[in-house]
Amino acid sequence: MNANDKLPGMPLPPQEVSIDVLREKYAKGDETTVADVRRRVAKALAAREAPALRAEQEERFFRAMEHGFVPGGRINSAAGLQLKATLINCFVQPVGDSVTGFEDGLPGIYTALAEAAETMRRGGGVGYDFSAIRPFGAVVHGTRSRASGPVSYMELFDASCRTVESAGARRGAQMGVLRIDHPDIERFIAAKDRGGLSNFNISVGVSDAFMHALEADAGFALVHRAEPGEEFIEGGAHQREDGLWVWREVRARTLWDSIMASTYDHAEPGVLFIDRMNGENNLWYCEQLRATNPCGEQPLPAYGCCDLGSLNLTCFVDAPLTQQARFDFKRMREVAAVAVRMLDLVLDATEWPLPQQAEEARAKRRIGLGFLGLGSALVMLGLRYDAPEGRLLAAQIAEHLRDAAYAASVELAREKGSFPLFDAEPYLAGRFVARLPQDLREAIRVHGIRNSHLLSIAPTGTIALAFADNASNGIEPAYSWTYQRKKRMPDGATRAYEVQDHAWRLYQRLHPQAAPGGPLPPQFVTALRMRADDHLRMLEAVQPFIDTSISKTVNVPADYPYEDFRGLYLEAWRAGLKGLATYRPNAVLGSVLGSAASDADQGGIDDDPLRRRFDGRPLGELDSVTSKVEYATQEGRKTLYLTVSFIRAEGLADGVPVTIERPFEFFMPANQRSDGQQWITSSMRLLSMLARAGGPIAKALADMRDVVWEKGPVRCGFLTREDGARVPVFHDSEAAAVGFMLQRILVKRGFLDSQGNQVPVAQLARQLAARGAPIETPPLDVAALPGVTAAEAGGATCPECGARALRKSEGCTRCNNCQYVGECG
Template sequence: MNAIDGLAGGLAPQEVSLDVLREKYAHGSERSIGDVRRRVAHALAALEPESVRAEHEARFVRAQQQGFVPAGRINAAAGRQLRATLINCFVQPVGDAITGSDDGLPGIYTALAEAAETLRRGGGVGYDFSAIRPHGSKVHGTASQASGPVSYMEVFDASCRTVESAGARRGAQMGVLRVDHPDIERFIAAKDGGALTNFNISVGVTDAFMRAVENDAGFELVHRAEPGDELLAAGSHRREDGLWVYRTVRARMLWESIMLSTYDHAEPGVLFIDRMNLENNLWYCERLAATNPCGEQPLPAYGCCDLGSLNLTAFVDAPFTPDARLDFERLREVATVAVRMLDLVLDATEWPLAQQKLEAHQKRRIGLGFLGLGSALVMLGLRYDSEAGRAMAARIAEELRDSAYAASIDLAREKGAFPLFDADQYLRGQFVARLPQALRDAIREHGIRNSHLLSIAPTGTISLAFADNASNGIEPPYAWTYLRKKRTADGGTRSYEVADHAWRLYRQAGNDMEELPPSFVTALEMRALDHLRMVQAVQPFIDTAISKTVNVPEDYPYDDFRGLYLEAWRAGLKGLATYRPNTVLGSVLSIAPRPDAQSNTVPAADPEQPVALPDDDPLRKRFERRPLGELESVTSKIEYSTQEGRKSAYLTVSFLRTEGVWEGRPVAIERPFEFFMPANQRTGGHQWITASMRLLSMVARAGGPIARALADMRDVVWEKGPVRCGHLLREDGVAVPVYHDSEVAAIAFMLQRILIRRGFLDEQGNQAPVPQLARAFAARSGMGADVGKPAPQPAAVANTEDALPALSSTNGAKCPECGARALRKVDGCTRCASCHYVGECG
């Protein structure tokens, strides 16, 4: 580094780097990287004995100049006399009780309050919700049935959205559910309709489940809570170990539902929890069930992530030349100082909860990793997706491991080992057993200061602010130049053109930018398997985990995608996350337009172009639409009875006519566009009525899943008792009254009836297929009967939504899960088009 505020190679800071630095990390009179580094060094050195404080402060500044980048919370808050934590992420335990505690775990609302305090102080939170009893299980205290973990996740999601993190940092959460939990299918689909926006979600997968997948065997979904009477009547039973078996599923079909959701929505992620525990240094005194929000730290209850990274580009000498090399001696020196700094962070931080402080001080976990691997390999002339690139990454990780463990042993000699250290047990750990014998001997003799030392985290904003946009963590560069969208204070967005650090250095050296060397390879220019192989090469040297996203192109074959996860498990990885771009997920990063590369051009939005519908909308598969004509409205008077008496209201649904192309043929349909219900002023205005109608209207105007939104509303329960509203015809023609769990549910039912009569929904409230909508619209508008008639479909249909017939409820068998007559044979298996239940196959 040239100077305290300089960048490698004498590069001037990029505009986005300065903006991110000053917005997130520099405060008061601080204007440069150097100002932040000095503040952090001074704050941590203040915890050393006064006689050596100045010496350590100078070492801490120098280590940051040479390539150590503390995590974002440390750079943002150290030395600022704030009550914000310096720790990035935590795991919050959640029990099954409403309040108090359950089997040593805090009850749901106790955990909610603790998590809110952690989020408020600036920490992200991970949770394992598996202790919460399943939907439909007994709640003996109130003689009722449980609503299940997904419903409580919505409460945690709302809390996170409401509580502003310290420094205006958006709260981050990770929700985990074990694959053997009876609500696992609900969990997998929990985000499909746009819910849980403040959560990443991952399934905790066991080795037993993966073996069942390989063997195409049955797999039991179990819980310690007793099932409800209906579930018992359906066959739920208790095992000898005391757990209740709710039902047995075909493991491959459950795995398929995880894979399909991940392929379409990039979630849920997969955590191989048995591998996490097998490799845990503290296997003898803790159990891992969840991770922090980005997945690089499997943590026990109240565990924390104390993170920092080495910027690998700062250790490359003579880049882009035959003499390019990585200075391992300097890397070892900086890593040694970084371990000391991170250990001090545990004493310098404000802890949101006393339990977190105790947990951290008992084990003194830290997570030193690296950033800029992709950029550094380019500077060394090595392709990220080559054997040579993986070998270099593995050597870096091994050198980092040995240096960090040696430094922690030295700290133990000086300050003492972590309190829960047990030499015999610790040295029996599977990861520790792979350490060089000299380190193992030193651990037995002197102990070790920190139970865990290594973690490779995502480093997005600190890479921008402190490393000139060196590549993120272990990742390869996303693109050499790209546009980055950034939220502004007024709620808008601003786009910056950002360049990769290695690309800038190469350009500054006067090289030909039209003919980049082979080492310049980006994330989407390599095979997905090569992303996986990089994690496989590095993971043996990392004692916790690695945050790595396997990028796959939009047209990546599904069978190959599914194979990635099986390969990850067989390779002994601790988890896997993938990203396949699509219209639902969008992107924070967009490749900048380049006149010489048509494939990289980002066209401007054209209001005259058809509007893309969400991937989970049955209209989307082959139908693009544009508005046509005026709105047509339908108003219906409804009457319903509650314990407060009889009520009446008017519901209005406005429809928008649209036209498009289906299977290459022009069609016209209509969709709901606006929902309206006047609030009853005599009962206080019913703000929930206005809010519900506005939200439904927003979903409709965005082309979202109306059927799913109304189904969710019908699940809303209140404490005032049942609501009688509407009638349904039995098969014998007798009209029977319908009872609902709340006024919201009753109104959703009546809205469904309006849409069913209009032909937009079928009798079960499911989305009608496009051909049926086109025929209904043609009949109403007096157009020919053949308008919109689709081409004949093949017998075998790959997508269940394409397989939905254009008729009513009598076309399907009754679903054992939800009761809808929507159970049909698809791809050799019985599937419910209403709740996505999968039954027998073959």
């Protein structure tokens, strides 16, 4: 029974956004309702049962979904449709060090790339461990060359993911993992700092050995089996007795601080405690875990998959938001038992992108049953998410779910047999299985078990919207009780929805006299209104009862102290967690979830003023800046006038309304008859389209600066050395020079920082509010320009371009970057 059915009068009607998400993503053909989708899924899975059981099981499956079971998104979108698409959300796939073929049981890089493309084409996301790939500068004996390192090859996977459209018009999602002891670990940590690898989440695989070195403030060796180049050996690299090469030793604390600083500023990389993952693995005796699926809730072996489903916890709350509110554990256990059977059948009903995936799944029969709506359910029960009572109930729910799922899998084993790699003695010796009740352990010993793993708590964004009236996501608390969700329509127009949290809707229904925006009972607490420690405590409470892992984000406010932030990760390791992901509001765009999903899948996307879309030019005047720029190519000296117009955009920063200024239009007022002016004009128009659509301008300009042509370098500006010699600054192409010039305009305006990175929304809002006072513009870091040494940097800040390149020359104050001339005499 659904919690809605227990309200006085009629149940809550579905929200408009829920109907649209259902019809856009899950309802197929003439299906129009949740019941239609559930009936199709029930029929498709029951068809895998023995003929005599099909009608009974179809009805049983349908009732389980009516009463709280929500299969994973791929199951709802593809089951029973005769598509060559997988019902499995995510996979982990191996990547070796050879270019093609197989070596040491691992597919070569391009072989793995082709396998990943096929998996994503069929609808699955993919995680990889890139640690086998030899480091940058390693010797490649076969071609007498040097290796380019794992990060360079990750760019191939990133481009493939961006190109391949998954089944159901989704974009693929990816997780990239690199071990903490890989010699290229610093490159990996910084790989997304400038907006690269936008189709990846990235995580560092951290070992216990590293964490012990961190605690001892000791050195830590970066090692690989690949032989370093001569310059590394001359610098101290050497081969150990175990055959591995020690490329160099670093201070553990320095390396850890680089991870923490990047995560604090950019929300990545995440951290996976790989020894904890393997130590708690039920199949510790026959597999090794090196990576997770893209959202981190499933540590998986090579070609492993996550077959997901969730119980909507709000469906098991009796008398919600009253003094008599209680959680019905018995009913939850009954639904969980049916859900286990359904997910087990998914493994037989799905199309497998690769034969290796089918073989792996059938040998172990992993499934991942979890829950959604924990935050909403606690509110309905009168419990705060950030209080001990809320954590206690969450742990009890997880424990009951664990026991019900394992008991159901034992019963399935009695009926259909255990998973093929089941071996009672080592399985029962596993750390997680050792914590099961004794009667369950004895049943496993006698009858076996159908599924090697049974539990996983995944993110549940759109399935919670479509099938659970926007109950809170997975294990998370509500992020906001109401928000505006904007969807771009096929004709380019924008449609807005008000989206309401399920528990908040129930409260408004039961208390119609409550004033909109008035005070709510104390259990109504959102994610950013609680301490980071409280998010961590919830993970600690639930993780002991989950045999794989949990996708959970620890939200911290923008002003959260760095030292406290860094301590969260050390505390998570000491608490025995398998990993940690945090989010502190920041300006970096392009996380895998943001790029893999459409705007229609993102709640509140237009609340970000940097991403708000403008569908036309507003009436009135725009504030504009025009800059004269001169540069030289082999074809001669050229002069351009570049104009950037700015618009004000409203939105939220840390939940607070703000107004910022951002670029709206790029323009070159020049004759378009020459080839060069034509491409520049077209680039200006494309940049204008990107700016109006709320796209990543910083990334686009950085990409322009990477363009190379065959006509030789482009000289743009000069630097003066201490000896008075003028040193030209070169770019790789005319496009790169124009991109640099536009960056300088935006740096001076305060929209980008001195390195061309996006300035955070909160800082942009402060700058605009203080526009009456001078904007504090960061100087150009001249030392970071191509061909410029630290000794050539320095000088006063130029009032025209912001570069630290203002010097006295020939009696005048002159900028060696933009050629501005100031005081003379």
